[in-house]
Amino acid sequence: MRLKAAFLYGIFLAVTAQRVPYTSTKQKNIAVPSPPDPEPIEIIELPLPPVTPDETEGGCTRKINPHGTGCIGATASNLLSGNFLPDGDHVTASLVFTGAPAAPDPASIYNGLHLIIIRANGTNFPNGDPWKCITCGVPADQQYGLTSTMDYQYPQAFTDGTRVLAGAYIIDCGTAQLASPKCTPDKVHIYPIRWNITPNGNGSGGAIRELRKHPDDVHLSFNAMSYTTGTIAQYAYFARLQFNPAPTTGTPLTPRYDLVNVTLLYDPTGETPLSANGSHLTINRQSISVGEARGLSGLGDQIDYLGFPAESCNVDIFGANLKTGEVTRVTYGPEYVGPMDTSSDGKWVVIMDTTTSDRMMFLAGMRGVPPLVDTLITGAISSIRNNGHRRFFQPWLFERYGARDHKDSRNYQGQQINAGGDSHPGSVSDPLWNGGADPRFSLDGTKIAYFQLLVQTPDCGGSNPLPCPNSTEPGHRTERLMMATLSSREPIPWAPMDPVSDTVPWGQPYVPGSAPPDQALVPYGNFTLTGQVSGHAKVSFVANSAGTTLETVLATYYNYSDDGDNFIMGTEKVSTSYPNMTLIHVDWFSDLHSTGISKSSKLTSPGGFYFDIDINNNKFYANGTLTTTVDGVVYRQPENAT
Structure with missing residues (x-):
């Protein structure tokens, strides 16, 4: 038997799976240069x-x-x-x-x-x-x-x-x-x-x-x-x-x-992210779930989207070539990334990301953990990125290469566009001014436009421990439009583009009146997942009492490694329930440890970690703790409703 599960990306559930080959620069054996030095950026x-x-x-x-x-x-x-x-x-x-x-x-x-x-x-x-x-x-x-x-x-x-x-x-x-x-x-x-x-x-x-x-x-x-x-x-x-x-x-x-000529970006013949052959579980690295389409690349050859995680609790952007279906993991950071744009030559990406706040590090700071519990919790994880209307985004610029092939470059996350200021109230670096959606390049690649929102009550002040700031903008407005100029760059030559084909070969032509496809299926039962480099994990997918949906995921890791850099040991168990259509309740028990390029732990308090979050309001309420420590740096969960 197989069991339906729902995955949430951005702010909504997304449950499609498509057949596309997952690739990285390491897998392609592409020579990747060292990361670029920070460049001058002027903001007005x-x-x-x-x-x-x-x-x-x-x-x-x-x-x-x-x-x-x-x-x-x-x-x-x-x-x-x-x-x-x-x-x-x-x-x-x-x-x-x-x-x-x-x-x-x-x-x-x-x-x-x-x-x-x-x-x-x-x-x-x-x-x-x-x-x-x-x-x-x-x-x-x-x-x-x-x-x-x-x-x-x-x-x-x-x-x-x-x-x-x-x-x-x-x-x-x-x-x-x-x-x-x-x-x-x-x-x-x-x-x-x-x-x-x-x-x-x-x-x-x-x-x-x-x-x-x-x-x-x-x-x-x-x-x-x-x-x-x-x-x-x-x-x-x-x-x-x-x-x-x-x-x-x-x-x-x-x-x-x-x-x-509408195409549903879904392949009913493709493999699901997780599949089983007998007792052997496989993470299909050549399979991907298109959760929320975030736009088309600057060259027009790729659809960018939020998809099923490559690492546990990491919310990243992926891209699928419209012709071949070849997929690239666009972002690699452990924080939440969503809004993005690509330069017209396809070489640079600008994103809004929560990296500067460390808001998601208590969840995603331990790297290399396979996305097993994510079959249940990606929706809840995604919703923690905001506190109500308060966002934690700041704009980042990076070159569009995949995973680095050498240690010195693997942690490259780009350059924060509005870093370097003194962070005084109202400055371009003021952390209480947070980015809105969709930063955008000019066609010549020398400018980036983005807008920001100043945190307001009830997401500050009152019972919220964050005091509400006073706006220094004209009329004390709480929204502003910014432009970053990449002053050392030469303009990119561009010309109007010929129309691409209506046909997406790996997609499914949409027939008006047809029902949406079934949700992605996850196997349930007891399985063994073998690490690509070392070790294995014992995994259980447990149905609810009615046998209609996935309720619990239990994974025990034995020196597990997919990348040769992170070696995972310990146990993690997650259960979810839905009091209503948009409210997610999570029960979490974690005792994970990692060695390799870093020494990490991901631990819940003795009685476990429990939280509720509604995807409509992004308010986080927890009992117990979930704490991740990476090389001595401790990352704790946000306070409730903050």
């Missing part, structure tokens, strides 16, 4: 609309903004930065304008959620503002299918400079460049994106999230949730954008973009 803050202390109608007065071009609130602008326009001098962003006067005042259009572009070269637009609202004042009959729940997440400019993908919409200025005076509200059209999920093409289409544009301006990746039998699952897709000026089925019956 990009300007935003002024802040009004009065967010009621008319609160944005001419005294606050003499140009009458809108205000934002101190804590509620919902800033989301995007990427650069092809000229490298403008950054896209979405935010909420507030306090606009009532119509017919011309400034009444600066109200609600809008797409803006921001000058990144120190100059202003002709009206004197360093920003320009693209969607303010667009005629209602050119806003197709917009709803009150619209969002403009992750705004991504097309390389033609006339369009932006923002959430599930494409904002188009026709033949006019977005940054030019010719792009006026009457030229702008806002088109919805629709994914058909019914055989007859009726209905409003499927709900899609985390859309990322392909560099060819024709394709994109997206994710979709599935709610079945009391569980949450997420699947990733690749599709072509096709403009439909006059649809006859489905809603909205307005000009729109349809997603066509």
Whole structure:
């Protein structure tokens, strides 16, 4: 018999498995250079609309903004930065304008959620503002299918400079460049994106999230949730954008973009991450689970995503070649990494990572442990990365090579982009300003845009031991947009890319109306896992009393090593339950020890370690302790709700 198990990556469950060869530079015998020396990075803050202390109608007065071009609130602008326009001098962003006067005042259009572009070269637009609202004042009959729940997440400019993908919409200025005076509200059209999920093409289409544009301006990746039998699952897709000026089925019956030739990034013939032959358990290094698609590489040849861990409690980015399915492990650090971007030449990666906080080290600090208990706990582990709305991300830059083949380089994790400052309140290195999603390279590779959020109540102050900081930003706003210039680099030559194929050979063509695939299967029973270099582990996968799902994983290690660097001994046991669909309860017992390139231990308190976490709010509550020590450095769990 086999047993269903669910894996959670990012903030949602992901349970697909696909057949792709896992490779690293060591396995390919590729000569890898030593890590690069730190490079000079200059950081500035990009300007935003002024802040009004009065967010009621008319609160944005001419005294606050003499140009009458809108205000934002101190804590509620919902800033989301995007990427650069092809000229490298403008950054896209979405935010909420507030306090606009009532119509017919011309400034009444600066109200609600809008797409803006921001000058990144120190100059202003002709009206004197360093920003320009693209969607303010667009005629209602050119806003197709917009709803009150619209969002403009992750705004991504097309390389033609006339369009932006923002959430599930494409904002188009026709033949006019977005940054030019010719792009006026009457030229702008806002088109919805629709994914058909019914055989007859009726209905409003499927709900899609985390859309990322392909560099060819024709394709994109997206994710979709599935709610079945009391569980949450997420699947990733690749599709072509096709403009439909006059649809006859489905809603909205307005000009729109349809997603066509959709491919589910899943191979039903592929091996699962774990499989058994009799009593012998195998970790299929040539198998991978696509959990959450995070975007397309700068060269357009690879889908990047969060996947089933390569090491226990490590949440990393992997990449699968769209043609061959060959997979590369993109990140190797023991902390949580999610948002990322690749330079247009494919050689550099920028990520948001929790490394500077050591938040996840009590879980992932011991390296080389195989991902066995992760069949149960990856969802819970991923959710610890935040404390509610407080994030622990900082931006990092690194060259895109795999695992190093020599000891001096194996710990290379890149360069923290905003390190080196004095960390005083409001500085670029202030640790209480944490990164938001999706840092972005300019097309020429010399600049990186990212945004930050200042921790706020209830994730500081009150019963939380972290005092709430005072914002030093204009109007005391708690969101800001930053730009890092890689000042020693020469611009990367780039040109518009020819469209890639719609076909992903290792994927599964999506048929509208078809049910999502079954969840990945994990064997249950008692097994032996043999280390690739030495030792073995005795492993038990135990079903719940009904025999319907995995409940407990027990692993005992005997000088186990897959890499020849870390040798694992001891026992670990984890059980999980789900009081409701999003709440995870974990019982954990660990007595692990490691020798080799480091001396490590991973120990729970005598009575065990128990915690609950809801993937919707990322609040961590534990009884008992889980402590990891690496070469004498002790890493402890966060305090509850911190």
